[in-house]
Amino acid sequence: MGLIPGDWYLISASANLLKDPGDESHLLPHFTTPHTSRRPPHFSSGAAAPAALAQRRPRGAGGPRRALRAMAALRAGRLRPSHLLRAGPSRAERGRAEPSRGGPSSGIMLGMVKNSLLSTVEAWPYRLLSKGEKDQVSYEERACEGGRFAAVELVGKAFDEASKEGAVKLLKYVGGSNDKGVGMGMTAPVSITAFPAEDGSFQQKVKVSLRIPSQFQDNPPCPTDESIKIEERQGMTIYSTQFGGYAKEADYISYAAKLQAALGSDATYRKDFYLCNGYDPPMKPYGRRNEVWFVKE
Incomplete structure (x- = not known):
């Protein structure tokens, strides 16, 4: 991301x-x-x-x-x-969830920053099933745990713009913009569900998700932003490939094509969507981790 x-x-x-x-x-x-x-x-x-x-x-x-x-x-x-x-x-950059009377207070913003940077990052739990490599493309098969997720859907915007806006909303939520006013800690990755068109490009529709930290899984705080929904999800098995840098739409599309070629025709997975995942805060300039996930059928 x-x-x-x-x-x-x-x-x-x-x-x-x-x-x-x-x-x-x-x-x-x-x-x-x-x-x-x-x-x-x-x-x-x-x-x-x-x-x-x-x-x-x-x-x-x-x-x-x-x-x-x-x-x-x-x-x-x-x-x-x-x-x-x-x-x-500007208010337009921050998204439609901001109240019309003004932007977020410095306390909310600093709370989000502190939560993002100073909290221990909790990884989405999974079990490694297998590894593979073909044509210099490495991939893994994983069984990812289910649980409760905070998610926000955005439509009518390009992938990069919508994914950034959704990520900010979720970071504010776990940073204290909730009914309990608590910083919840961080989980990784931020996961963006993308919906490819026939030509491989992304439709103007995304769902940005963040797994709620384990401490709050049983009773997650309610978001103050009404566009954020708390969802209960089942576990899933995925095929994943990893790459670095600051990922944008073109990067995810490119690595999705590489993963598809590496898996070949034997692997069965959902073709109507896939997950674009970012693991690192934006202020980490090097050693970044991004992944494309295909959900196994």
């Missing part, structure tokens, strides 16, 4: 969690400059910086090098999380 909306400020705010969150000694209007004394000429004063920054999304903000520079700037004290949180994405 690629970078989610507003990653450039989530990356930065999360990197500064180990610093004093009340430190407001100075606010840097953007994190692309290496010197605290430099300000772009259109910033007339520090007070004007938040409004201007809200309209200025750094170029290439999705790149891993920029993520690392942002984290370095925060640790060095050149950037403050409160400034970035005020200069987050």
Whole structure:
């Protein structure tokens, strides 16, 4: 899964969690400059910086090098999380679930970041059944456990946009946007059900899911976002292949085709959908893990 909306400020705010969150000694209007004394000429004063920054999304903000520079700037004290949180994405980027009176509070956003970064990530439980390789494509057959999942469906949007929006909704839910106001911890992967068209491209319909952490499986908190549903699912057997990088629609389609070729005609699995899975937070630039899953019939 690629970078989610507003990653450039989530990356930065999360990197500064180990610093004093009340430190407001100075606010840097953007994190692309290496010197605290430099300000772009259109910033007339520090007070004007938040409004201007809200309209200025750094170029290439999705790149891993920029993520690392942002984290370095925060640790060095050149950037403050409160400034970035005020200069987050637009309401349209955050999704339709946001109330019209304004965006999420900094407390909710920091809660989501802390939950995503500082919690122990719980893996979706499974049992390895077999391994295989063909034409340099490695794959596994796994029996995945069922359980309760938080899921959100989005239609009418391209895969990359919809999957990012859905992931943000679920991260907010497990980060504290629920009726108990608790950070639930993290599970992996974030799983996106994609529906291929006849030409192999994705239809404008996705379901983004996250397995609820085991501590809350019996009695999961209710989401405050009504578009998120809690679902009970049975276990399933899947064929999986893995790849790295920041995955987008074209990557999942490519590796789905490779997995299909590697499995050949003997394997039986669902053809009307498959699962696109991301295991890593957006601020992890290297060693990323993505998987395509075919659900065995």
